[in-house]
Amino acid sequence: MKKVIQFLLIVLFVGNAWSQNTNNETEYDLLKAPVSPASNLLGFAQSDINKPTDVSEFMVSLQSASDSYTSLPSNYAVDIAPFWLLKSKALGDITTKGLENSYGKNVIPQSLVLSFAIKNVDSTTINFNTNSTYAGFGLKFSIYRGDYDKTTKEKLSQIQNLQKLKLDLMQNIQDVTEENLPLEIIELKEKRKQIFINVDVNDESEDNLALIELLSKKAAKIDEEIEQKTAILLNENKTNSELKTIDDKIKTIASQFQLTRVGFTWDIAGGIGGEFHNKSFNQGKIYNAGVWTTLGYTTEKTGAFLGLVRYLHNPERIFALDNAINDQKSVSTFDTGFRYILGQPQAKLNASLEAIYRSFLSESEIDNSWRLMLNIDYALFKNQKLTFSFGKNYDGTTTKDGNLVAALGMVFGFGNKR
Template identity: 30%
Template sequence: MITGLKQYCGAGKSLILRLFVMILTLAAIMAPIRAEPPGTNADSILPFDMLLAPPSPGFVLLGGEPSSVERPGTPTDLALSILNRTEDLNVFPEDFALEFAPYWLFFGRQIDYREYEADKPGTNLLQTLSLSFATTSEAAFGPDTTSSSVALGIRFSLLRGDIDYEFDSLRQKDELLSEMLRKNLNEFSAELHQIHEQDEIVRLLREQRESYIEAIGEFREQLEVADESTRALLDIKIKMHEDNIERVSKQIGERMEQIDGTFISDFRARNKEDLKSIRTLISSMQFRRIGWKLDVAGGIVFDFPDDHFDEGSLSRWGVWLTTGPEWRHWSALGVFRYLGNDDDSDEAGIDAGARLIYDNIKRFAISAEGVVRNFPNTDRSDEWRAALQVDYAIAKNKTVSFTFGRDFEGNKSGNLLTLLNLVMGFGSSRPLH
């Protein structure tokens, strides 16, 4: 699971509170580093594509996202974002987004690598489908209200590009991995097969079961010539022996489970170095997708004035397309978004924007974006947003990004955009998107 903590920077009011939040943040960064297993060199290889996590669609509608032009990607099973919109780092985060990929969660067992690798619209849609639930407090509506908002979002890719096997020798690494896995499995299966064959308990149980099967065969032969009363008795005997077969089979299964469990632990311990080499190789493999990307996203926002559930109503909604090519080091993405507003139709807007991203691959990415917002129902002049974002990998699955620029009008603290965004992965190298 990945947690994103975003902090608005600004002039400090309470040094103690700010220090406290910083200490908590640092503790959160350090804890997962300590938790990494022995033999994992966290800083040696930093797959970067996972670090450019786009905001949940819900957060885009609620405002304050680090990038307005989201980068397409494959969703993780489950992700939690925690945002701190409060100024000056003085208050704990109150905004959350839960995003999950239903197809991977419920049908992941049926998706093999060939399907994962493919770039077909139908498959892409299912595999990249993510649903999100986001909530935010009054910060989105100004200091004089205590309203909360809840956003429901959806996102999926129709085009996601092909895995670039030429990048960073992925093809050679993939072949080497297959070779290492084959060698390891060859030893594993040969040893386990021998253990199964030699286990005395399993042998005796199989013999016992065989005797029941033979007896059933004899009873069936007798059935052919038996009279009515004997036939009933033979049927009972057959049933009893079938039950015995089930019972003994269950005992064999329990014994097999015990043998296999012990053997797997022992084999892992004996092959610790080989498994470490495999882990190192895998951590150096980057399954980057290049080619044309096309993402569809949307969401709806419900406002709850004064935090009263009964007064909740649909206020805003939006749908948008993000598309463009991604090359090895460069991406050029465009977004076209319609934002509806049921409370005030004058607030309905159309966004058109672009983002250019440069990936350094190992450590950092830098991107610039510009978005123009038009209000088709009023004479109000267009608004615009321009931002520069730098993402830096501080460790494996931990990154910090800084966004600086000019936001759309209407934020309570003006339109200066200065965001510090910390993205952390717990227990896995999973990307937030």
């Protein structure tokens, strides 16, 4: 336990320092909970049923799973949102209005997450090969991601009003400056007007074209000088302090609220997992693969209710019985379940109860299984969450009595500028 506490303290310190030192601009708090489909496939996700939400550019999950937390985390997941990681003006509508849309052509790329996970097992693990390392790849995207909640709309409206006030103030500064130009700038502007007087721009003779080119260079040089002197005047304007005050207000509002959505949500996820014997990439094989969908509804006050439908194919063997290894070959399973999340959309602390029933599609003597989990997550800092899950998993792994699973995890989100 002492080692794990020391590890988490180090991670918190480094993560917080990294965030402060590398991201000087204001960021939105987008990290709601782990969303890793790859860790779902490998069986170490705190929750199998996740609510669609706005995503971080880069997310990292670390998890320790044991009955006493005496070992350091051995399960890792990295989630990447390629749209935001590589964002540019050509990638779609990233204006406030565009991001507010619940559905449409830009919602899928904006919500797309590519997920990678690694699972390492030790000698106490019952249902996995202790000589193997497991790796997973998955993806997830929203078809319908819900609407901004009341608090989000209010904060965005405040930012919009401040931005309009800033633009009006900037225009006023520009007008006042133009009306009170010093003599040297007025003379430069007059000189600029005189350059092309008595020059026939329609004459395409070689000599006249050469003259026009020479005069154009002279005009550009004067324009640059006028622009530089005008910029100095604008920067010296006393009302610039008011612009800074407005900017500070915008940054404060943006940093103190979450982009949170309510209403109907619908997402799609899937992926593939691999097992690598003797921890060698050359001795790899498919462990499992699957596709699933989650539908739900989130309210402003009473939380969120989510439903899951999932298909999984296990080409070699499936762990569905409590505390037992099943040697059935090529088994397919069908999962149905629900999750209720208790907590208001903007709350730091959220708790949820998740129940999933697993049945077999192929002929098998294996009994159906189920998963019942209590999940809790708490926002320690902006874009950093501590998560905890406790309950019964499909395979009853990670504890000595074979019935309960308890997992402690840390999730970090980086790069949330919008």
